[in-house]
Amino acid sequence: MRTIIITGGAGFIGSHVVRLFVNKYPDYKIINLDKLTYAGNLANLKDIEHKPNYKFVKMDICDFRGVLKLMKDESVDGIIHLAAESHVDRSIKDPFTFAQTNVMGTLSLLQAAKAYWEALPEKYEGKRFYHISTDEVYGALQMTHPEGIEPPFTTKASSGTHHLAYGDKFFTEDLKYQPHSPYSAAKASSDHFVRAFHDTFGIPTIVTNCSNNYGPYQFPEKLIPLFINNIRHRKPLPVYGKGENVRDWLYVEDHARAIDLIFHKGTVAETYNIGGFNEWKNIDIIKVLINTVDRHLGRPEGADMDLITYVTDRAGHDLRYAIDSTKLQRELGWEPSLQFEEGIEKTVCWYLDNQYWLDNVTSGDYQKYYDNMYKNR
Ligand code: NAD
Numbered sequence: 328m329r330t331i332i333i334t335g336g337a338g339f340i341g342s343h344v345v346r347l348f349v350n351k352y353p354d355y356k357i358i359n360l361d362k363l364t365y366a367g368n369l370a371n372l373k374d375i376e377h378k379p380n381y382k383f384v385k386m387d388i389c390d391f392r393g394v395l396k397l398m399k400d401e402s403v404d405g406i407i408h409l410a411a412e413s414h415v416d417r418s419i420k421d422p423f424t425f426a427q428t429n430v431m432g433t434l435s436l437l438q439a440a441k442a443y444w445e446a447l448p449e450k451y452e453g454k455r456f457y458h459i460s461t462d463e464v465y466g467a468l469q470m471t472h473p474e475g476i477e478p479p480f481t482t483k484a485s486s487g488t489h490h491l492a493y494g495d496k497f498f499t500e501d502l503k504y505q506p507h508s509p510y511s512a513a514k515a516s517s518d519h520f521v522r523a524f525h526d527t528f529g530i531p532t533i534v535t536n537c538s539n540n541y542g543p544y545q546f547p548e549k550l551i552p553l554f555i556n557n558i559r560h561r562k563p564l565p566v567y568g569k570g571e572n573v574r575d576w577l578y579v580e581d582h583a584r585a586i587d588l589i590f591h592k593g594t595v596a597e598t599y600n601i602g603g604f605n606e607w608k609n610i611d612i613i614k615v616l617i618n619t620v621d622r623h624l625g626r627p628e629g630a631d632m633d634l635i636t637y638v639t640d641r642a643g644h645d646l647r648y649a650i651d652s653t654k655l656q657r658e659l660g661w662e663p664s665l666q667f668e669e670g671i672e673k674t675v676c677w678y679l680d681n682q683y684w685l686d687n688v689t690s691g692d693y694q695k696y697y698d699n700m701y702k703n704r
């Protein structure tokens with residue numbers, strides 16, 4: 328029997344992690360601790376909300392006393408921490424909220440875990456504080472042309488895998504942090520606090536840094552769900568700058584599987600990078616999305632290319648992200664299960680089949696779900 332708090336479980340990635348743990352570990356108690364900001368949506372967990380090993384607690388991670396009480400009341404022995412403000416564009420408009428939640432919220436969880444665990448007879452034995460971070464803390468990579476070859480070119484990871492890349496440098500775990508946006512600066516700061524709590528107090532921590540996730544239940548402010556929705560409704564597709572920026576995409580369920588593996592088998596105090604060896608220029612992904620949505624809606628493929636609208640670039644827009652996840656592959660045997668083409672097909676189909684979910688989110692109705700489900704219990 329283990330009791331685990333998953334923070335941010337009503338969000339995009341968190342909901343996939345909660346679902347995986349609730350279904351895979353019936354003898355664990357999974358507590359979803361979430362403040363339900365605009366990004367939290369309990370409808371993401373409709374299929375598991377009545378399971379006996381699942382509990383939802385509406386709480387702000389910054390509420391140190393609340394978290395400490397919950398940990399004591401429930402004898403919590405693990406925390407998987409995903410709660411965060413996660414959207415770069417919002418962080419440019421409102422950095423304070425990002426510092427508050429991502430930095431102070433993480434610190435509040437660490438302090439609560441320390442206070443509760445260190446007072447137990449067994450102290451930190453069998454305990455785990457797993458912090459989910461991002462590849463954006465490493466900054467931006469260049470598009471390089473080794474031996475004059477125009478990117479993308481085929482390259483070989485140290486694991487032996489061949490893949491297409493836009494440069495010959497990758498984010499490895501030992502790289503210096505160089506965050507550029509208020510979002511990634513706040514995430515970087517929270518990563519430092521997590522490591523400091525291991526080094527100073529001996530809390531059994533793990534940090535992972537993952538690349539861009541895509542898949543069902545992602546809030547439609549992020550590139551892929553926003554553009555699928557806009558293509559469906561024939562609304563303009565706002566492409567930042569020239570659409571040349573490169574991101575490394577991973578299907579969200581593959582990230583959740585990695586989190587499960589690392590939570591159980593990862594080495595304390597280690598960092599693991601998680602990524603798909605799957606680099607795409609934004610404009611190329613956007614064309615794939617247009618073709619795929621058009622095909623599924625019975626429109627001629629490419630009919631909606633004229634929706635592409637180049638707009639002012641994002642301030643401080645990182646040029647290229649590319650994760651080297653060799654360490655995770657080599658040490659724990661994880662690798663992505665889905666090819667990108669397959670993942671995008673599944674994702675487009677999910678959003679088109681679940682238009683009610685998108686409509687609820689875009690209308691704001693999803694925020695009534697908590698009131699209906701939980702408040703009157
Ligand atoms: P999301 O924005 O979809 O969800 C965040 C969740 O956290 C929401 O349910 C929200 O209600 C909750 N939350 C926010 N502030 C809170 C607070 N103060 N107290 C309690 N709950 C709060 O985010 P996501 O995209 O699922 O990202 C989850 C985590 O993974 C984040 O830490 C993010 O930095 C990291 N990450 C995301 C990606 C990605 O591509 N989305 C990639 C790598 C890492």
Ligand code: DAU
Nearest residue numbers: 413414415461462463538539548549550565566567572609
């Ligand atoms: O790399 C991991 C990160 O990926 C996570 O840590 C973040 O939480 C997550 O939001 C994501 O950050 P990005 O900024 O890369 O994701 P976003 O979907 O916002 O944008 C992807 C790319 O598309 C980026 O280069 C900006 C561009 N873009 C985005 C939007 C929303 C556009 O051109 N137009 C848009 O309207």
